[in-house]
Amino acid sequence: LMALLSLCLLMSLLLCAVLFLTVAATIFWTAYVGIHFYNSSTNHTETRFCECGVYGRSSPLESAAGMVVLPASDPQGCSLDPYPSNDNAITQVPWIALVKRGNCTFSEKIKAAGAKGAAAVVVYNLDGTGNSSDYMTHSDTTGTVAIMIGNLQGVEIANIVRSGVAVSMVIEVGKAHGPWMDTYWLYFLSIAFFIVTGASIVYFGFVSAHRLHSLRVIRLADRRLRNEAKKAIGRLEVRTLKRGDEETKSDSHTCAVCIESYRPGDAVTVLTCGHLFHKACIEPWLLDKRTCPMCKADILKALGVEGPEEEESSSSSVPPPDVPIVTVSGGSGRELLYEVPLNNKHLPAPTLTPQPPIEAWQPHHYDNMAFEGETHPPGNVATRG
Incomplete structure (x- = not known):
């Protein structure tokens, strides 16, 4: 594509230069x-x-x-x-x-x-x-x-x-x-114009065909994924609520999709994470969102249906490179604080490591260099008479 575009630009510049001359x-x-x-x-x-x-x-x-x-x-x-x-x-x-x-x-x-x-x-x-x-x-x-x-x-x-x-x-x-305008110049400019025009038409036709093909592939992939998702959703547990069920006893139990309380006779779908919702509400939700409205668990992935991003990442997964880690310590060198990778582009944040028990606090002795005479025991005060 770039080569064809460069050729079109070159021919256009040549045509303009010849016309100017x-x-x-x-x-x-x-x-x-x-x-x-x-x-x-x-x-x-x-x-x-x-x-x-x-x-x-x-x-x-x-x-x-x-x-x-x-x-x-x-x-x-x-x-x-x-x-x-x-x-x-x-x-x-x-x-x-x-x-x-x-x-x-x-x-x-x-x-x-x-x-x-x-x-x-x-x-x-x-x-x-x-x-x-x-x-x-x-x-x-x-x-x-x-x-x-x-x-x-x-x-x-x-x-x-x-x-x-x-x-x-x-x-x-x-x-x-x-x-x-001489006749041979007219012939030359006409041929150059048709070449540039033809190359441009071929280029845009190729780009349009490539774009249509890409859209068709994406549409087919979405249709295939949607069919697989419908089959997977059909395997979920579906039950009908009865009078006396826990979900119908209180208005606090509501469907997180439609925010309506459960009533006896409602058909509900139980997800793999254990949450339940109205069947008519959760099925369109899962086809669009894939995840549970409450805990955000990927329900379709749990049912064996992976999205296009996950398929691409799984097919082109590369093991992470070795990252050198520097251990940072504080205090007198005995307390280990945390380990920091030198290249933190692959790791989200420093990983804190457990610290050893901290010793009981002890008063530190400071030497007062201003007094070099005898020292007095605590509680005794030297008096001058």
């Missing part, structure tokens, strides 16, 4: 993303602006601006040289790489664009994810601004660029939010 380390920043392009179908210049990006874990919290450039052959930007060096957009003006998530790590995408001089890298999410975005991890690309946007927004911008329309983009630092 996750909350403390996953504060994320959003990014304002604005695009500006000419719409030929409406003959108007359109500007769209939203707080729809999330800065990567290792991205510097800085602003960036430039023309949107797509990888030439690989939309994920994972090839060795996805951005051709003869592209005027790359060689002449600031530009921002727009790549799709997948096929390689975020670090590889950001490094490939940073090696060509991109001012920032915008990664749009996988197909079917809507406009949701994740918190990117790219620990070895700390010098390049990198954000993630939703799939629908990224696909729309990529289609505009592929149609030959120049799109300029501006990235601004947004607001701090948190905590951001």
Whole structure:
């Protein structure tokens, strides 16, 4: 039980520690993303602006601006040289790489664009994810601004660029939010929670089952003891009082249980100690108290029925250890007073021992050192003349 409880506590502490570290380390920043392009179908210049990006874990919290450039052959930007060096957009003006998530790590995408001089890298999410975005991890690309946007927004911008329309983009630092709970942290915390919960349920179920079993054993033992007590009580002498019996002659003879005088015709039970009581009064008393109401003698024990405490003490009885005893004497050493055990934890009190007869009292002679002259017999008084 203690080991299981310790495991539950350990898992709870671990869960709390992981949750604290996750909350403390996953504060994320959003990014304002604005695009500006000419719409030929409406003959108007359109500007769209939203707080729809999330800065990567290792991205510097800085602003960036430039023309949107797509990888030439690989939309994920994972090839060795996805951005051709003869592209005027790359060689002449600031530009921002727009790549799709997948096929390689975020670090590889950001490094490939940073090696060509991109001012920032915008990664749009996988197909079917809507406009949701994740918190990117790219620990070895700390010098390049990198954000993630939703799939629908990224696909729309990529289609505009592929149609030959120049799109300029501006990235601004947004607001701090948190905590951001990654998927694997959610899995870990969920598993840890279910482990702790399951261990707690198993522990309390085991404790409850053990307690129910103990109560059942005690109930069965009480029932067995009560049945034995009823059989033993049935062996006691039962008689009916008659007119002229000693108990019916005076009101001073009363049942100690109900405090009622005995009357002719009353059924009484005579206990093993010799005391008698009304049969209807003493039988419930003995089942509950076991002892005689008057002399406190254990009637059921005398009938051969022992209680659970007596059975336990008799089964686990251990002989008392040897206790050293010191004899304490008084007077001149001839009168023995009592013997005291050094360890009186096993003995209730010092045992007094019989004392030898005390000698008759005799006057003690005291020498008076103030008078060194002759002594006078009793009754004579020396006079000075």
